[in-house]
Amino acid sequence: MNSQNRDEAFQPAALVRTEAAALAALAARLDGPMAERFGRAVEMILRCGESHGRVVVTGMGKSGIIAQKIAATLSSTGSPALFLHPAEAVHGDLGMLMPGDVVIALSASGETEEILRLLATLKRKGDALISFCCNLQSTLAQASDVVLDCSVEREACGLNLAPTASTTAMLALGDALAVAVSLRKGFRAEDFAELHPGGKLGKRLARVRDLMHGGEEIPAVTPATPMADVIFEMSSKKLGMTTVQEDRRLRGVISDGDLRRLLEREGGAALGKTAGEAMNSHPRTIAGEELAAKALAILEERKITSLVVVDADAKVEGVVHLHDLWGVELI
Numbered sequence: 001m002n003s004q005n006r007d008e009a010f011q012p013a014a015l016v017r018t019e020a021a022a023l024a025a026l027a028a029r030l031d032g033p034m035a036e037r038f039g040r041a042v043e044m045i046l047r048c049g050e051s052h053g054r055v056v057v058t059g060m061g062k063s064g065i066i067a068q069k070i071a072a073t074l075s076s077t078g079s080p081a082l083f084l085h086p087a088e089a090v091h092g093d094l095g096m097l098m099p100g101d102v103v104i105a106l107s108a109s110g111e112t113e114e115i116l117r118l119l120a121t122l123k124r125k126g127d128a129l130i131s132f133c134c135n136l137q138s139t140l141a142q143a144s145d146v147v148l149d150c151s152v153e154r155e156a157c158g159l160n161l162a163p164t165a166s167t168t169a170m171l172a173l174g175d176a177l178a179v180a181v182s183l184r185k186g187f188r189a190e191d192f193a194e195l196h197p198g199g200k201l202g203k204r205l206a207r208v209r210d211l212m213h214g215g216e217e218i219p220a221v222t223p224a225t226p227m228a229d230v231i232f233e234m235s236s237k238k239l240g241m242t243t244v245q246e247d248r249r250l251r252g253v254i255s256d257g258d259l260r261r262l263l264e265r266e267g268g269a270a271l272g273k274t275a276g277e278a279m280n281s282h283p284r285t286i287a288g289e290e291l292a293a294k295a296l297a298i299l300e301e302r303k304i305t306s307l308v309v310v311d312a313d314a315k316v317e318g319v320v321h322l323h324d325l326w327g328v329e330l331i
Contacts, residue, residue, distance in 0.1 A: 018165055021153065038177070055080070056081070058104070070175075087114045104177075105118075109133075132150045132174070208307075209309065211292055213239065239321050241255040244275045306322070
């Protein structure tokens with residue numbers, strides 16, 4: 001077959017359907033015969049965490065790449081985990097293993113030589129072993145405390161050789177395990193935020209306190225401040241508003257919109273008023289420990305551009321502006 005015919009014969013949709021079928025079969029096993037074993041694997045990881053052990057994920061070749069991702073997902077959802085390269089393990093990296101760890105070993109065949117070499121050491125250390133295998137009669141499966149079946153009818157590769165559907169099943173199984181453990185631990189969005197301080201995701205889960213304008217950047221006047229000075233404060237701080245405070249406690253807010261409506265209603269007489277006479281005395285506020293996504297939701301719901309950040313005693317801690325939340329997505 002020439003290259004043109006090979007290109008014409010390749011059906012990407014069929015490849016995806018093969019992998020989707022492998023996931024559907026995996027889901028059926030998790031709903032049925034594998035549910036009890038999956039539950040035992042979750043319990044093993046939970047007990048490991050309670051005793052300050054780690055989850056050590058290992059695999060060779062393509063399975064090793066999936067193992068690295070599973071270790072990363074476990075770590076990011078509150079279960080300390082690391083990847084152990086099985087070939088490097090027998091050249092010194094076995095020192096990474098500590099008593100009380102749980103090892104998750106990925107091998108489609110269950111006969112991967114580099115992984116089988118680790119079995120004696122695992123048994124000697126007393127570490128629990130969970131395996132992801134396509135062959136439940138394999139050496140690795142038989143040596144495991146819990147074996148999870150990731151078998152597939154066929155690989156998506158046209159030659160039925162390259163790990164494709166099987167590695168997709170392993171990845172989904174690892175994700176399911178990590179999420180199940182995190183749910184049992186009561187892992188919260190706030191916990192996730194602590195582990196993801198960088199990038200777009202980090203900003204989405206950042207605390208309001210991390211993004212707000214504080215200190216000298218806070219626009220602030222007292223209730224007795226003349227309107228001319230109010231306007232100057234609003235212009236100099238460039239947040240489109242000012243807080244009205246007494247002894248740091250919030251008494252109200254004056255926004256650009258409040259000022260515009262006051263001028264439309266009273267004309268030049270508005271300039272003779274004080275901040276206390278012009279302010280909105282019931283502004284929406286937010287606590288500094290709230291997530292940035294919540295602040296964004298309030299701003300969008302209220303169609304406003306700023307929120308005052310206050311503590312439990314209504315003392316002003318800062319101001320968070322819509323511009324500070326660019327890049328944040330609603331949860």
